[in-house]
Amino acid sequence: MFNVVIVRYGEIGTKSRQTRRWFESILMNNIREALVSEGIGFKKVEAKHGRILVKTNKARDAVDVLGRVFGIVSLSPAMEVDAELEKINRTALKLFRRKKRELGLERPRFRVTGRRITKEFPLKSPEVQAKVGEYILENEESEVNLHEYDIEIGVELMEGKAYVFVDKIYAWGGLPIGTQGKVVALLSGGIDSPVAAFLMMKRGVEVIPVHIYMGEKTLEKVRRIWNQLKKYNYGGKGELIVVKPKERERIIEKLREMKKEKYTCVFCKYMMVKHADRVAREFGAKGIVMGDSLGQVASQTLENMYIVSQATDLPIYRPLIGMDKEEIVSIAKKIGTFELSTLPEDEIPFIPKHPVIRGSWEEFRKIYKAVFGEEPRKRQC
Template sequence: MEILVRYGEIGLKSEVIRKNLIEILRKNIIKLFRKYEIDVDVKILHWRLLVKVNTKGKEELAIKLLKKVPGIVSYSPVYVCPLNINEIVNYAVQIIRKKLKEINKEKITFAVKTKRSNKSFPYTSPEVNRIVGEAIVEKLGLEVDLTNPDIVLGIEILKDNAYLFTEKYEGFGGLPVGSQGKVLCLISDGIDSPVAAFMMIRRGCNVVLLHLKMNEESLNKVRKIVEVLSDYDTQLEFVVYDYKKDIEDIVEKLKSIKKENYTCIFCKRKMLKIAEKYAKYLGCNAIVTGDNLGQVASQTLKNLKVIDDVINYLTLRPLIGFDKDDIVKIAKDIETYDISTEKEIKCPYLPKHPKTIAKIEEIKKIKEKVKLI
């Protein structure tokens, strides 16, 4: 099986950068397929990649896996045909004939959509559409429907060959992983932080996922999430830090001065402080969290400011402006949603009335009183 892979934004870059990104993309495809013991050859074509799946019986898996490679916008299993209009017509008729066997319907309609990037091919795209379309009508008796066809036959005319296909799968787009440096993502068992990590992977970052462990149940969920995300970034690193003592210390100290409502703020400050240490040690360029504005009462700009104040490191919150529905949709698409929601584990340290608008002067006073970060 051969699959034609299309990239998007990579194509907008200068030639030197584009070549570099395409090579990273090529290697990423090979790495992911190797993980699933699929032997592939990936050839770089003009504006496309051609993935040749050599392992028999793994074709369906190969199609699923390509969705998990950032940088890919869409892809199609293809028939590779010589650059000759008669051959293209012959291939087209055979492909449609085969496709007809899969469709159980009386009157089947079709459309031909050609894209010619090889301008030295002597027929324009509309001409190819017409010639191939007429042959299909004549030989197979189908009807043309350009708005809502049962079968769309795609033809891409590239430098070396014509590529014919009837299926087109969507990728996530973005940039190849490994092209934009490394970030440290704070990951919990919730819906948001796996999506935040994915957003950074999609933009080409390698990620280190850091989980601050408070209980075994959450850690088990996070482990499953890590497994899913490590298909998108095959070099993903996962670090677990035992956080129980730290959070208990925070809760105890705040209780002693009746400031329990500051628990979330001091907890997040401590998390960022720990994250900063790991980020520096592991060579990460930024820290990433799944925070969102106003999703819970304590996620206010003022709170985020006093939380960020504890470190001096680039902190990114890729979901800050997203609606919950948008986040849920992505979580479902990347297959972390079911894991995040399989069992809700409530934070046992959550105070009754978390502080919504924290002031830095108040934080300073508390810090000094009970020695917190």
């Protein structure tokens, strides 16, 4: 029935013409990649007058997949017909009847929203609306209501064609992946880090997922989490990178010896960032993403984050820093990582009973020197 999907995008529209074309072309590539990798046939993807048209006979399936492509604000499965009033009317009626059945309404209230995007068509938008509205009223039990309606019939006219639709499905918005460069995302297996990675992906970043090895169970879990996140990663290439830290035993041993077990978590996070920094350099990534939310657990105080941040000169992005746990969980559920994050993981034997809450850089420095025989790096100022 449908033969095209209308793809609407948001923020791109506000950029300069040149930037906009570039954004559109990346978005179109990501759309193609999404459809190809999900096995959804299509004839063409083309940008036209501020929207993208995906010509396909699998419009419903395409909408499901494209709902996960960032940069897209909304989607409508539509019927493309020649821009002739009679054809438009018949198409609108067909879609109206279908929607009426779907909603199970006796006498739905409706409105018609017409947009003449190019001007070849002889009738202006309000006239199109009136004509199509009349035709529906003549043929189906219904009433027009511009403000409170059960069904909205959209008719967009451009280049000799009419696009008729009754559904507008909202997508994630954001920016197309690949428009904003690369960052490394640390994935731990918890609830927060996948949400942080997701939010950066949503803003157009290609994420390179890095996991610091803890054990097989946790690794398996993180693999499954990344596989879930990949469903949003059309346009990105990242495969999970697993780093097996060699120094862990030595650090833990030394901390015990010095009776500074309480620094274990901060040390562990510092080392994670150091590894992430190295990966970032290899891949030309320009930042590190972490799932910190202020005050959520002991290691997420301003003092401890200060120490951890010294492990790199790259900016650390913390998109969850201002969120409550509840908000984070709600996003995790929407994107399908929550359940996976609650799977069992390897027990960590070396977590101290009373981790340091407000770690001191000076103390950390001393411990670091005792472990590695050299000063930790620190920003100069």
